[in-house]
Amino acid sequence: xxxGLALLLHxxxxxxxxxxxxxxxxxxxxxxxxxxxxxxxxxNGFGQLAGLLPDxxxxxxxxxxxxxxxxxxxxxxxxxxxxxxxxxIGLTVVLATEPAxxxxxQFMDLVMAHSISRHWIxxxxxLLILGCTAFVLAAMMLGTWFGLHWLAPKEAIQPTLRTxxxxxxxxxxxxxxxxxxxxxxTSLARRRSVPGSAVGLLALASYLVDYLARVWKPAxxxxxxxxxxxxxxxxxxxxxxxxxxxxxxxxxTAVCGCGLAYVLFARRDL
Amino acid sequence: MPNNRTATPAVALHGITKKYGRxxxxxxxxxxxxxxxxxxxxxxxxxxxTTTLRILLDLLRPTAGRAFVFGRDxxxxxxxxxxxxxxxxxxxxxxxxxxxxxxLDLLARLGRYTVQPEYRAELLQKLQLSRSxxxxxxxxxxxxxxxxxxxxxxxxGDPTLLILDEPTEGLDxxxxxxxxxxxxxxxxxxxxxxxxxxxxxxxxRVCDRIALLRRxxxxxxxxxxxxxxxxxxRVRVLFSxxxxxxxxxxxxxxEVLEVTPRSWSIRVHGALGSxxxxxxxxxxKDIEVYEPRLEEVLMKYYREDSL
Numbered sequence: 294x295x296x297g298l299a300l301l302l303h304x305x306x307x308x309x310x311x312x313x314x315x316x317x318x319x320x321x322x323x324x325x326x327x328x329x330x331x332x333x334x335x336x337n338g339f340g341q342l343a344g345l346l347p348d349x350x351x352x353x354x355x356x357x358x359x360x361x362x363x364x365x366x367x368x369x370x371x372x373x374x375x376x377x378x379x380x381x382i383g384l385t386v387v388l389a390t391e392p393a394x395x396x397x398x399q400f401m402d403l404v405m406a407h408s409i410s411r412h413w414i415x416x417x418x419x420l421l422i423l424g425c426t427a428f429v430l431a432a433m434m435l436g437t438w439f440g441l442h443w444l445a446p447k448e449a450i451q452p453t454l455r456t457x458x459x460x461x462x463x464x465x466x467x468x469x470x471x472x473x474x475x476x477x478x479t480s481l482a483r484r485r486s487v488p489g490s491a492v493g494l495l496a497l498a499s500y501l502v503d504y505l506a507r508v509w510k511p512a513x514x515x516x517x518x519x520x521x522x523x524x525x526x527x528x529x530x531x532x533x534x535x536x537x538x539x540x541x542x543x544x545x546t547a548v549c550g551c552g553l554a555y556v557l558f559a560r561r562d563l
Numbered sequence: 564m565p566n567n568r569t570a571t572p573a574v575a576l577h578g579i580t581k582k583y584g585r586x587x588x589x590x591x592x593x594x595x596x597x598x599x600x601x602x603x604x605x606x607x608x609x610x611x612x613t614t615t616l617r618i619l620l621d622l623l624r625p626t627a628g629r630a631f632v633f634g635r636d637x638x639x640x641x642x643x644x645x646x647x648x649x650x651x652x653x654x655x656x657x658x659x660x661x662x663x664x665x666x667l668d669l670l671a672r673l674g675r676y677t678v679q680p681e682y683r684a685e686l687l688q689k690l691q692l693s694r695s696x697x698x699x700x701x702x703x704x705x706x707x708x709x710x711x712x713x714x715x716x717x718x719x720g721d722p723t724l725l726i727l728d729e730p731t732e733g734l735d736x737x738x739x740x741x742x743x744x745x746x747x748x749x750x751x752x753x754x755x756x757x758x759x760x761x762x763x764x765x766x767x768r769v770c771d772r773i774a775l776l777r778r779x780x781x782x783x784x785x786x787x788x789x790x791x792x793x794x795x796x797r798v799r800v801l802f803s804x805x806x807x808x809x810x811x812x813x814x815x816x817x818e819v820l821e822v823t824p825r826s827w828s829i830r831v832h833g834a835l836g837s838x839x840x841x842x843x844x845x846x847x848k849d850i851e852v853y854e855p856r857l858e859e860v861l862m863k864y865y866r867e868d869s870l
Contacts, residue, residue: 296673299669299673307658307660398656398658399655400656400657401622401656402617402622402652403650403655403657403716404670404673405620405621405645406622406650406652407673408642408645408646409642409645409673562622562623562624563622
């Protein structure tokens with residue numbers, strides 16, 4: 294068996310429980326949201342909810358209010374809710390910091406003392422991020438499909454497949470972007486907690502910057518630096534178009550991060 | 564010692580220097596290990612032994628100099644080098660949720676070598692790791708069992724060169740014996756062993772040559788026999804009656820450490836014959852000879868500016 298494949302299988306075996314639990318929870322969350330949306334829909338509560346909001350909020354939210362306070366909007370919320378994004382970024386960080394963990398525990402010495410190229414450490418991690426992210430997102434979509442198929446009221450306007458696909462795509466590249474950023478830090482670190490906590494703080498800061506930029510103009514000058522700037526689900530739900538620039542920027546960052554990680558890891562001391 | 568001096572060295576270090584910022588871990592190290600020999604690499608903690616071993620495996624990149632294993636550059640031809648090497652790290656990084664069997668199988672697959680089941684079984688039997696031991700999670704292993712598993716994984720591919728970092732650390736005396744047996748067995752089959760150790764008795768017993776590092780610098784490179792001759796032994800002479808006069812005329816190379824009416828402690832460089840002659844006529848009850856400990860030998864060299 295190829296040594297890289299052996300390493301990949303070993304890693305999958307190690308993280309399978311975490312990924313499976315995460316997939317179950319997030320798929321369950323989608324179903325839960327659909328249940329909640331169905332209850333509101335059946336009681337004609339969306340109009341009442343909009344009416345409860347003060348005027349200034351309605352003005353501030355504008356058309357996105359309609360997008361959010363609808364059955365379709367609540368269903369889509371499952372793909373951009375902060376808890377979902379936080380959990381998925383957390384999973385990506387766990388996966389991307391595995392090389393640093395292996396260095397920290399000195400398992401890397403045992404691995405790299407064998408006839409295996411260094412690039413396999415990064416390749417394995419990239420494949421792991423791609424595979425696990427795709428698996429969890431697929432589980433979320435499955436949860437949405439299941440919920441819409443079995444729980445949604447007949448009269449509810451469901452999100453189109455195109456909408457769901459675009460949201461998943463944007464969320465997927467956002468996660469890959471954070472995966473790339475984490476990999477760069479991992480390829481410089483000796484301890485797993487260093488890139489883990491650094492990326493965690495960076496993600497929080499960039500989320501806040503992006504959030505702030507929506508309500509405070511001066512913050513807009515730096516918000517373009519935040520990956521969340523390129524994941525604007527509410528705008529997408531309002532306009533129905535996903536700017537290709539967003540996908541390219543996030544995917545480009547992910548690719549650059551992975552490329553840089555290959556170079557840094559190949560040159561470093563283990 | 565194997566007579567392979569003309570062959571390509573199993574290990575060749577040419578001016579290896581490794582710096583961590585301002586700290587020099589290894590300084591201009593030149594060394595050759597002859598194929599088929601068991602080579603002991605000695606030094607106090609932090610002397611640079613592990614750093615050197617890890618450079619050979621391309622886990623670390625030297626700041627200067629080049630390292631070769633059987634003529635292949637450890638950094639530029641790392642894959643080929645590591646295909647020939649079995650490595651036991653000083654500290655085994657193991658995942659507690661893996662079983663011993665899973666670890667051995669994984670590392671065999673990573674090494675892309677074919678493990679002969681008979682050979683692995685022989686190693687396991689010699690090091691007393693049973694099938695049920697291998698089926699247990701590594702978190703349940705004792706320190707000694709982990710060490711034994713580490714040894715099996717290093718030896719199981721029957722590599723041409725074995726790089727062992729403190730191989731008997733944590734092994735009980737019986738297991739140490741078994742390990743020496745395995746070591747002699749691989750040497751008989753022409754394999755080379757490059758091992759670091761703190762245990763002089765072990766080095767004396769198994770190694771053909773030793774190198775001594777002090778703060779990253781090579782201060783001694785010599786066959787074990789020669790080192791043994793250089794090292795001073797401590798001799799305690801016990802008398803059956805009080806001997807009131809101390810040792811007035813001791814032969815050259817003898818140094819008095821302690822004198823009491825019933826015993827003398829003497830440090831002896833070289834053979835004991837002349838001391839025995841000196842003691843003739845005295846009421847000697849017993850003579851205890853203490854072989855020098857590694858630390859004593861090391862300290863002697865560390866104190867000296869040059870050799």
